[in-house]
Amino acid sequence: MARTGPAREHPTQISSMLFYFASVIIHDLFRTNHTDPTISDTSSYLDLAPLYGSSEKQQSYVRAMKDGLLKPDVFAEYRLLGFPPGVAALLIAFNRFHNFVAGQLAEINEGGRFALKARLTDEEVRKYKTAEGKRDNDLFQTARL
Numbered sequence: 001m002a003r004t005g006p007a008r009e010h011p012t013q014i015s016s017m018l019f020y021f022a023s024v025i026i027h028d029l030f031r032t033n034h035t036d037p038t039i040s041d042t043s044s045y046l047d048l049a050p051l052y053g054s055s056e057k058q059q060s061y062v063r064a065m066k067d068g069l070l071k072p073d074v075f076a077e078y079r080l081l082g083f084p085p086g087v088a089a090l091l092i093a094f095n096r097f098h099n100f101v102a103g104q105l106a107e108i109n110e111g112g113r114f115a116l117k118a119r120l121t122d123e124e125v126r127k128y129k130t131a132e133g134k135r136d137n138d139l140f141q142t143a144r145l
Contacts, residue, residue: 020086024050027077050077051094052144062095068102068139070095102143114139 027050033039042054053059053076062074075091106114114135 016084016086017090020084020090023080023083023087024048024090027080048094048144050080051075051091051098053077063140066136067106068136068141068143069099072096072099098143102139105139105142 025046028046028048029042031041031049031054033041042049051062051070053062058076062070062076064071073092073095075088075095077091080087080091109115116131116135
C-alpha cells in the first residue's frame with residue numbers, strides 16, 4: 001500500500017474526504033421515522049448523531065459510562081458500516097478526539113468542576129455513585145460540545 005513516486009492530484013481536484021464528510025452529515029440530518037415517514041427522528045442540529053446516537057438508548061451503547069469517555073473505536077450509526085471505510089475511519093477519529101477532549105477536561109479540571117473527593121466518609125460513600133455518575137455525564141456532555 002506504499003505509494004511509489006510523488007503524489008498525484010485527482011483530475012477533478014476533489015478529495016474523497018468530501019464524500020466521507022458528506023455521508024456523515026447526511027446521516028446526521030436525515031433519519032425518517034420507521035412508523036411514520038413524515039416524521040424526522042433527528043434534531044435540527046449537526047450534533048454528530050452518527051457518532052453519539054440520536055437517543056439516550058443509543059448513547060448508552062457507545063458510552064463507557066466512566067470519565068465521560070466513549071467506548072474505544074465505536075459509533076452509533078450502524079447504517080454507515082456499508083459505506084466506504086473512510087466514513088467509519090472518520091467517525092473513529094471523532095471518537096478518539098472526544099476521548100482526548102474528555103481526558104483533557106478531567107485533567108485540567110478548571111475551577112474544580114470535575115473533581116471528586118479522594119477520601120470519603122461512610123455517608124459520602126453512598127452519595128459517591130451519584131456524584132460519579134454526574135461527573136461522567138458532565139464530562140461527556142462537555143466533551144460532546
